Amino acid sequence: MKQLMLGNAAVARGAYEAGVNVVASYPGTPSTEITENMVKYEDVYVEWSPNEKVAAEVAIGASIAGARSMSCMKHVGLNVMADPVFTVSYIGANGGLVFCVADDPGMHSSQNEQDSRHYAEASKIMMLEPSDSEECKEFTKQAFALSEEYDTPVFIRLSTRVSHSQSLVELNDRENIELKPYEKNIAKNVMMPGNAIKRHVVVEERIKNLRELSENSPLNKVEMNGSKIGVITSGISYMYAKEALGDSVNYLKLGIVYPLCEDLIKKFCAECEIVYVVEELDNYIEKHTKALGLKVIGKEVFTLLGEYTPAMIKKAVLKEDGAPSVEIEEQIPVRPPVMCPGCPHRGVFYVLKKLGLTVSGDIGCYTLGAVAPLASVDTTICMGASVSAALGMAKARGPEFNKKLVSVIGDSTFMHSGITGLVDIVYNKGNNTVIILDNSITGMTGHQDNPTTGYTIRGEKTNQVNLITLCKGIGVENIVVADPFDLKNFEKIVKEETEREAPSVIIAQRPCALLKSVKYTGHCKVTDKCKNCKMCMKIGCPAISVKNNAVVIDTNLCNGCGLCMNVCPFEAIEKEEN
Amino acid sequence: MQNIMIVGVGGQGTLLASRILGNVAIQAGYDVKVSEVHGMSQRGGSVVTYVKYGEKVHSPIIDKGEADIILAFEMLEAYRALPFLKKGGKMIVNNQKIDPMPVITGAMEYPENIEGKLKEKVDLTIADALSLALEAGNAKTVNVVLIGIMAKNTNIKYEQWIETIKTTVPEKLLEVNLKAFDLGYNH
Numbered sequence A: 001m002k003q004l005m006l007g008n009a010a011v012a013r014g015a016y017e018a019g020v021n022v023v024a025s026y027p028g029t030p031s032t033e034i035t036e037n038m039v040k041y042e043d044v045y046v047e048w049s050p051n052e053k054v055a056a057e058v059a060i061g062a063s064i065a066g067a068r069s070m071s072c073m074k075h076v077g078l079n080v081m082a083d084p085v086f087t088v089s090y091i092g093a094n095g096g097l098v099f100c101v102a103d104d105p106g107m108h109s110s111q112n113e114q115d116s117r118h119y120a121e122a123s124k125i126m127m128l129e130p131s132d133s134e135e136c137k138e139f140t141k142q143a144f145a146l147s148e149e150y151d152t153p154v155f156i157r158l159s160t161r162v163s164h165s166q167s168l169v170e171l172n173d174r175e176n177i178e179l180k181p182y183e184k185n186i187a188k189n190v191m192m193p194g195n196a197i198k199r200h201v202v203v204e205e206r207i208k209n210l211r212e213l214s215e216n217s218p219l220n221k222v223e224m225n226g227s228k229i230g231v232i233t234s235g236i237s238y239m240y241a242k243e244a245l246g247d248s249v250n251y252l253k254l255g256i257v258y259p260l261c262e263d264l265i266k267k268f269c270a271e272c273e274i275v276y277v278v279e280e281l282d283n284y285i286e287k288h289t290k291a292l293g294l295k296v297i298g299k300e301v302f303t304l305l306g307e308y309t310p311a312m313i314k315k316a317v318l319k320e321d322g323a324p325s326v327e328i329e330e331q332i333p334v335r336p337p338v339m340c341p342g343c344p345h346r347g348v349f350y351v352l353k354k355l356g357l358t359v360s361g362d363i364g365c366y367t368l369g370a371v372a373p374l375a376s377v378d379t380t381i382c383m384g385a386s387v388s389a390a391l392g393m394a395k396a397r398g399p400e401f402n403k404k405l406v407s408v409i410g411d412s413t414f415m416h417s418g419i420t421g422l423v424d425i426v427y428n429k430g431n432n433t434v435i436i437l438d439n440s441i442t443g444m445t446g447h448q449d450n451p452t453t454g455y456t457i458r459g460e461k462t463n464q465v466n467l468i469t470l471c472k473g474i475g476v477e478n479i480v481v482a483d484p485f486d487l488k489n490f491e492k493i494v495k496e497e498t499e500r501e502a503p504s505v506i507i508a509q510r511p512c513a514l515l516k517s518v519k520y521t522g523h524c525k526v527t528d529k530c531k532n533c534k535m536c537m538k539i540g541c542p543a544i545s546v547k548n549n550a551v552v553i554d555t556n557l558c559n560g561c562g563l564c565m566n567v568c569p570f571e572a573i574e575k576e577e578n
Numbered sequence B: 001m002q003n004i005m006i007v008g009v010g011g012q013g014t015l016l017a018s019r020i021l022g023n024v025a026i027q028a029g030y031d032v033k034v035s036e037v038h039g040m041s042q043r044g045g046s047v048v049t050y051v052k053y054g055e056k057v058h059s060p061i062i063d064k065g066e067a068d069i070i071l072a073f074e075m076l077e078a079y080r081a082l083p084f085l086k087k088g089g090k091m092i093v094n095n096q097k098i099d100p101m102p103v104i105t106g107a108m109e110y111p112e113n114i115e116g117k118l119k120e121k122v123d124l125t126i127a128d129a130l131s132l133a134l135e136a137g138n139a140k141t142v143n144v145v146l147i148g149i150m151a152k153n154t155n156i157k158y159e160q161w162i163e164t165i166k167t168t169v170p171e172k173l174l175e176v177n178l179k180a181f182d183l184g185y186n187h
Helices: A007-017 A032-038 A052-064 A075-080 A082-091 A117-123 A133-150 A193-216 A235-248 A262-270 A284-291 A310-318 A345-354 A365-370 A385-397 A411-427 A467-474 A487-499 A535-539 A563-567 B014-027 B075-084 B114-121 B129-136 B139-151 B158-168 B171-185
Strands: A003-006 A022-025 A045-048 A069-074 A097-103 A126-128 A154-159 A165-169 A221-223 A229-234 A250-254 A256-258 A274-278 A358-360 A405-410 A433-438 A478-482 A504-509 A523-526 A544-547 A550-553 A573-576 B002-009 B031-035 B046-054 B067-072 B085-094 B123-127
Touching: A003 A007, A003 A133, A003 B014, A007 A032, A007 A097, A007 A133, A007 A154, A007 A165, A022 A032, A022 A052, A032 A045, A045 A052, A052 A069, A052 A075, A052 A082, A052 A097, A069 A075, A075 A082, A075 A097, A082 A117, A082 A193, A097 A133, A117 A126, A117 A154, A117 A256, A126 A133, A133 A154, A133 A165, A133 A193, A154 A235, A193 A256, A193 A262, A229 A235, A229 A262, A229 A284, A235 A250, A235 A274, A235 A310, A250 A262, A262 A284, A274 A284, A274 A310, A345 A365, A345 A405, A345 A433, A345 A487, A345 A535, A345 A563, A358 A385, A365 A405, A385 A405, A385 A411, A385 A433, A405 A411, A405 A487, A411 A433, A411 A467, A433 A487, A467 A478, A467 A504, A478 A487, A487 A504, A487 A563, A523 A550, A535 A544, A535 A563, A563 A573, B002 B014, B002 B075, B014 B031, B014 B046, B014 B139, B014 B158, B046 B075, B067 B075, B067 B139, B075 B085, B075 B114, B085 B114, B085 B139, B114 B123, B123 B139, B129 B139, B129 B171, B139 B158, B139 B171, B158 B171
Parallel strands: A022 A045, A022 A069, A069 A097, A097 A154, A126 A154, A229 A250, A229 A274, A358 A405, A405 A433, A433 A504, A478 A504, B002 B067, B067 B085, B085 B123
Antiparallel strands: A003 A165, A126 A256, A165 B031, A221 A250, A523 A573, A544 A550, B002 B046, B031 B046
């Protein structure tokens, strides 16, 4: 029977059925569940790597050694792994090698809206793009086969609505794939100029062959419905177009987005009077189609921003309005994400705000430290940038500025790419203070283990990277571990360390409140000692609000963490057991 | 095609509700698509899940004016989702109110009389799902109570729902969930 399956789970299933042996990834929404789902399959080696570059290299090594291997990442993770990717394009694949990248149009959980298709073209690596879960599974299997047949890595490109939509999938058995023999091959696997010059010739030849393949591949589908209107599209946009336009137009659905089937596109355009290119984000297909001298309509009527919807496509192509809707006649408050009740980061940002520090921020739940009322974070760029950017700030503005400056970075993000920034601080005589928010887990992406947690992706005990020894090894002499809920002590430590004219690391240690091992009990209650000073409102806890000018704590939301009790100057908040 | 939108606040258990709904639609023999939100928005933000079933479903998302049913776990989120309801559609709303951050910080007020405003415009059922869940024996069954209320408004048979809950919910929580479903169904 068919199963309802998340697009990401279907990619994992496809890889399993294709006989994948090694999967290495770093978590990142919307790609995380691919690798999480691999854990279901016992005969596959799966790991959370410290970052995407390492993950890609593990997969590349496994491929060279003869195994089918895969690495999965979000769009910005592809930036981190770009270095090995561009060169493995020259090396090719021994065992099938697949990189699965998930873009996030609309930025549900990302810091930018980049379009990964450009990477396929720039690195000269074939890219497939499925439209639903069944295709996620099938395209993944195809990707492994094509990878071996054409001696190339293959990209699979997903987007949030493909990754995080469930649709029906037919399950098959795992193929029995033997490891390919490993043979030393310096000319192919050692990319130094003399060898790479020759491999580049092979790459260009390969792209020519793949273009020929894409002209006739069933992955690209033409649906002629006798209309004068044609639509060229791929991925989730195909599903939106199909829903909006039904059989009233002809379709060229591209399953291979690089290299593009130029002849097929020409032929399709010749058979239609008007052709629209429907693609979220950049005008990638449109630009290529126009470069072929074809007349198509793309971003003239579609946006470069955010996600599309069927109604948007209907309006643009058929000039028909969407369904009538009832509008809200007043402005209503937005509901942005917030730190959870009991979140350990809340104590950190409360103190940093109180001290009026400049906060060089990073990527994780704690990016929410930029949201009112804490509004403490000054900058967020990319994974790891909190540490190195703060060094830049300090070098630019001098020692006095540095005394009011800290970096905040999560344990997993520090492992990912914060370490090298800290090395830079030590090496180049920075006196920065780095706060590592050690909540014992990778929080934002939904609780993945990392090198500091002491467990593998399969939940097996493993060697644990010790943050203190690590920072010491780098050469940081001042390392303090502190509980961010002990506000007085934490404030004292931050003051001392920022004053210090030497590099220092504060490890703010308290586990994520959503971890099963964290057992806060009861809930907090405002008593009649309350003077209505509203100090407790400054921590931005979603359980605390003001009703009829009095502070109340929602007992359904409160988990009894007790941080508000530490803030209250009148001891007016008490703990009540359930 | 049936378009159902489940809205609420991150952490309220909307994902389980959409799983039950998706599974019941498959067992009833339909093509199904469910679109979820993961990641940052889940941290106490507005969450929206789309469940669509019918002969053939293409798009996993629902546009404005196209939801047959909106199942809301929270009042303000129900109000926010209003433009998505189809003309003549049905709204089922849990009476819980959770203040969003702009209300907590005092920058904005929680809109007054949402129930009245919705009633004026749409076919509305308001439920105290938490009380019903507590009556069933577990506060965490709010989502199943709401599923129960919604079930009555779909073309899928009662027995089919029971069958699906039996296969979706862990054995030791089955009894309390079945009770919660019935309390919702008979609401």
